[in-house]
Amino acid sequence: MAAIRTENLTKNFRQIRAVQGLDLTVDTGEVFGYLGPNGAGKTTTIRLLLDFLRPTAGTATVLGGAPADPAVRRRIGFLPADLSVDPRYTTRDLLDFYGALRGGHDPAWVDALLQRFDLDPNRRFGELSTGNRRKLGLIQAFAHRPELLLLDEPTSGLDPLLQAEFARLIREMTSFGATIFLSSHVLPEVEELAGRVGILRQGELIKVATVEDLRAEARARLELRLAEPALEGVFDGVPGVVEARTEGSTIHLVVEGSMDPVIKRAATLPVVRLITHEADLEEVFLSYYAGDGNAR
Amino acid sequence: MIVATRLIRDRLRGLLWWSVGMIGLVLLTVAFYPAVKDQGQALNDLLNTLPDAFKSAIGYDARIPLTSPPGYLNARLFAILAPVLALIFAIGVGAQAIGGLEEADRMEPLLANPITRKRLAVERYAATVALLVGLIAVLAAASVVLSAPFGALEGVSIAGLVGACAAVGCLAMFHGSIAFAVGAATGRRGPAIGAATVVAVAGYLIQSLQPLTDLLDPFRFVNPWHWYLQRNMLVDGVPPEAVLGPLGVSAVLLAVGVAIFRRRDLR
Structure with missing residues (x-):
């Protein structure tokens, strides 16, 4: 009951x-x-x-x-x-x-x-x-x-x-x-x-x-530090990647949903360090507040 | 009666101070009686020259000299001061019972407990009446006990004096019930006090204008001040409507106040 x-x-x-x-x-x-x-x-x-x-x-x-x-x-x-x-x-x-x-x-x-x-x-x-x-x-x-x-x-x-x-x-x-x-x-x-x-x-x-x-809905933030200067567009078309930004040998990624395709692609790169930031639940939550939550 | 006893305990200290005030009022009144009695006829002659409206306002009665104990006690104590004091007390407690409690945001924590709104309202009304009865008991005891040493009890029957105190209580209950009902209906203290005060002042004015005009006569018979002030109760006894009228109206006000309180949203 x-x-x-x-x-x-x-x-x-x-x-x-x-x-x-x-x-x-x-x-x-x-x-x-x-x-x-x-x-x-x-x-x-x-x-x-x-x-x-x-x-x-x-x-x-x-x-x-x-x-x-x-x-x-x-x-x-x-x-x-x-x-x-x-x-x-x-x-x-x-x-x-x-x-x-x-x-x-x-x-x-x-x-x-x-x-x-x-x-x-x-x-x-x-x-x-x-x-x-x-x-x-x-x-x-x-x-x-x-x-x-x-x-x-x-x-x-x-x-x-x-x-x-x-x-x-x-x-x-x-x-x-x-x-x-x-x-x-x-x-x-x-x-x-x-x-x-x-x-x-x-x-x-x-x-x-x-x-x-x-949490699953939350966007994760990922930072890949490579051994060589990163190429633009290396994460283009990877499912779940919302944003990819290249800065010297570092790639900043914002990922929604499963991390698997991202890791698979990253495996093809000379990754020196992988830095993840805690899934930002508050951001999901705030998006509902603001009113764009209905779009999801 | 958990809610009622709790409210009585909360208000006991306040009642104590009001009792001190009531005793002080009675004491001051009767302590001046010997001096007034000595003035004798001179004072009566002076009073006879005053306008009728004023005479009625102070409870003057041609048959009963103001310098006699019943005339003096009626004019000095029962015509204005004791009822006004009791009214202020009753209106304050009545307005607090629901309106004040709710306005101070103290209603919801209390009603989260397993009690119905009806029970809460009826118990707090009962406590209001009990507190008023307490104050009236003090008035009665003080009147009886303190009058005798100053010779202000001669020609006054104890039953008449206690009856007059009861009538004061009923008059105060009438107005306290208005404050209770308006507070129960609105959940606010201000309108409760305001409504009861307006009714009290209007009733008193209508009664005091009675010797001057008959325009207001239709209101006389529903006016609690008329029920209360129509005769010197210390000599002629308490008229039944001075007790039954307020009790009846209070019962209706209680029923209406509780009914609205049960149906509405809390503030």
Whole structure:
């Protein structure tokens, strides 16, 4: 059974079409990266999945039920993009309050989370730094060991150490079978965690792919250093070569897709050094943002 | 009642300060009673020369001298100051219950928990009423306890005094419910406070202009200030509409506010 299934999910705010005809399926147990620039409709989607907004058209099914059903929301953990609570609440107050509403937290698990994220439960929300508020947001989202986590920009504001802790926690949760839905406006934040990503632009889901497929789409940059001055046009007609530029005895190549034909051709040349640059996933991603992604 | 008890705890400190203010108001009022009583007839004569609108505004009643305890307490405490204080409190808490919470972006984290919107709204309304009851209980206790030492309780029935305090509470609940309902419908605090304040001021003006013109008479019977101010409750008892009217209207406002809140998008 899918953890999240939307059919033609649409939300308009007066003239603004925030989410249009969204058909999205997130399987139980997967980590799904929900990507798009600011204003693409990521937060609107999450708010629809939690019944904060009512769809203009279409339906959303979460954990097999309706988002409005409290029994469904009991099994969901939600991290808002910017958590706001009464500034007088301490972390402990908030966790106790939410715990009571959820029918009780496991105190050992909550204490472990507080330790992992190094958050003092006795400080008031109003005194917490942005980073600490972020930590509290994560802890309250994970505190009841939800089956589905809806995380809106989870890693923004976390330092690298905490990002690593966050990644460990996500892996731990998925090992228990939890489903993670995380939004971000940059790919690297979700690339390491997500199995699949969906790319949203102006309210429309324009691409759903595994991270591997995106990588395959990525253009690799290659540098061949030869023992002799390179000839122009030696890579002409080789499949996958998007760009070939010669500079003295060096050939710069941009390759899309399989590297095999390029290597075969390179084998005919006196190669001294072969320098490859990491497949640039971000570039693929940005091309979808910019709108030329549809052409592929 | 987890949501309600949490809200009451959040507001307890505020209620404490409001209680101190209420006690201070009662204390200041009754402490001046001996001095007023000594002025006796002179003050009554002076008051009789004032315009009717003013007399009604301060709760003047020809049968009950202003220098008598019920006349004095009614004019000084129950005609304006105590209800205004209670109204400000109730409107503030009522506007915060949903409108203020939502405007501060604190609604969504709370509603991500397994509670329905209806439960959240009803519990926060219940907490609002409970806080108001707390403040009214302080007003009643202070009135009864502090009046006696200054001789301001002679000729005043305890039941009448407590009843008048209850009527203050009902009047405040009426306006607090407007703030609640508008906040629930709009998700904003400003319109909630604004609407309740406009209704309160308009009602008070209509009631105070009543001796001067009968143009506004059609509004009188739906005016909570008329229900509340029509007679000296310390002598004549609480008119049923001063309690039942606000309770009935509040129930309707609660139902409408919750119904809209359940159906709309959060802000």
